[in-house]
Amino acid sequence: MQSTDSNSTGQAGPSDQASSFDRAGLDDFIAGLPKAELHVHIEGTLEPELMFELARRNRAPIPFASVADVRNAYSFTNLQDFLDIYYQGAQVLQVEEDFRDLALAYFARAVQDNVRHTEIFFDPQTHTDRGVPFRVVIEGLLAAGKEAKTRWGLSSKLILCFLRHLDEAAAFAVLSSAEPWLDRIEAVGLDSSEVGHPPSKFERVFARAADMGLRRVAHAGEEGPPEYVEEALDLLRVDRIDHGNRALESETLVARLASTAMTLTVCPLSNLKLCVVKDLAKHPIPRMLRSGLCATINSDDPAYFGGYINDNYRAVAPLLGREGLATAARNSFVGSFLDADATAVQLAGLDRYLEGRG
Numbered sequence: 135m136q137s138t139d140s141n142s143t144g145q146a147g148p149s150d151q152a153s154s155f156d157r158a159g160l161d162d163f164i165a166g167l168p169k170a171e172l173h174v175h176i177e178g179t180l181e182p183e184l185m186f187e188l189a190r191r192n193r194a195p196i197p198f199a200s201v202a203d204v205r206n207a208y209s210f211t212n213l214q215d216f217l218d219i220y221y222q223g224a225q226v227l228q229v230e231e232d233f234r235d236l237a238l239a240y241f242a243r244a245v246q247d248n249v250r251h252t253e254i255f256f257d258p259q260t261h262t263d264r265g266v267p268f269r270v271v272i273e274g275l276l277a278a279g280k281e282a283k284t285r286w287g288l289s290s291k292l293i294l295c296f297l298r299h300l301d302e303a304a305a306f307a308v309l310s311s312a313e314p315w316l317d318r319i320e321a322v323g324l325d326s327s328e329v330g331h332p333p334s335k336f337e338r339v340f341a342r343a344a345d346m347g348l349r350r351v352a353h354a355g356e357e358g359p360p361e362y363v364e365e366a367l368d369l370l371r372v373d374r375i376d377h378g379n380r381a382l383e384s385e386t387l388v389a390r391l392a393s394t395a396m397t398l399t400v401c402p403l404s405n406l407k408l409c410v411v412k413d414l415a416k417h418p419i420p421r422m423l424r425s426g427l428c429a430t431i432n433s434d435d436p437a438y439f440g441g442y443i444n445d446n447y448r449a450v451a452p453l454l455g456r457e458g459l460a461t462a463a464r465n466s467f468v469g470s471f472l473d474a475d476a477t478a479v480q481l482a483g484l485d486r487y488l489e490g491r492g
């Protein structure tokens with residue numbers, strides 16, 4: 135797979151040589167920066183400690199002897215390497231309370247990072263295919279969402295993802311099971327093994343989802359070619375592109391994404407862990423922003439990739455400086471599925487924060 139690191143034309147400048155004093159200032163700036171998270175798989179927030187706890191509660195076998203053993207297994211050379219371990223880990227999730235505990239732990243962690251709004255992916259087929267009813271999954275997640283709103287004022291939305299390595303019929307089936315909860319699902323998404331499973335495979339499912347009033351997002355251009363990003367735009371009629379790194383290989387596509395203000399949900403630490411980029415110092419996000427792309431910063435699968443959203447902001451902070459980080463935070467609210475009033479409230483909060491620091 136071709137890597138899309140920024141190259142010699144990528145951003146370089148004084149921020150690259152940030153002193154330890156600047157670094158501390160940047161960390162502080164990131165900690166207080168209001169932000170939305172738009173790309174996080176709830177199953178990817180399963181920390182090894184909770185995995186063990188749920189395995190014990192449910193008497194479910196896991197192929198690890200200790201938490202340290204689990205963390206040692208988290209070394210990946212590509213997306214599939216990771217997915218094999220990730221689907222295995224999810225098997226400890228069995229009853230409604232498990233899904234509630236999982237999501238509540240993530241929401242609590244997100245609040246610590248000053249996340250004001252989050253849109254979480256869930257993969258129903260990972261659970262329904264092993265006999266866990268759709269109702270158990272979604273009711274657990276919705277209960278956690280309500281609790282997070284009451285306890286911390288955190289707003290959240292759900293994005294139901296289809297596993298693209300499975301077939302169209304299976305995606306239609308999961309969409310049908312979701313019907314009783316349609317008013318509490320914001321969007322559909324497309325995830326799992328990208329290469330060999332182009333967006334075109336799900337064109338009819340996404341058309342049905344659109345008819346049902348759902349928004350649409352899709353992972354595209356993480357490992358797959360720029361043509362997959364084009365298919366997601368043209369055939370799935372997506373509102374956001376998840377990742378989108380390889381879009382940078384096509385100038386025409388970059389111009390199209392910029393002129394349509396398409397949001398990209400970029401995940402720096404995920405890109406590093408899955409070898410989509412070789413080196414964080416060459417992460418393409420500065421180039422994306424300079425090209426006018428509406429890039430945001432997100433954690434993807436934080437329990438597996440070694441960091442939550444602020445770790446991801448910190449990972450690219452030397453490349454972006456305060457201005458770039460603030461742009462990414464602004465893009466996160468603008469690119470969210472919040473309505474216009476709620477978006478305006480969030481943007482006003484962000485502006486107050488930035489003015490207070492100006």
Ligand SMILES: Nc1ncnc2[nH]cnc12
Pocket residue numbers: 175178213325326327353356404434435
């Ligand atoms: N980074 C990723 N890409 C595709 N599918 C995923 N499922 C969980 N994380 C994913």
Ligand SMILES: [Zn+2]
Pocket residue numbers: 173175325353376434
């Ligand atoms: Zn993802």
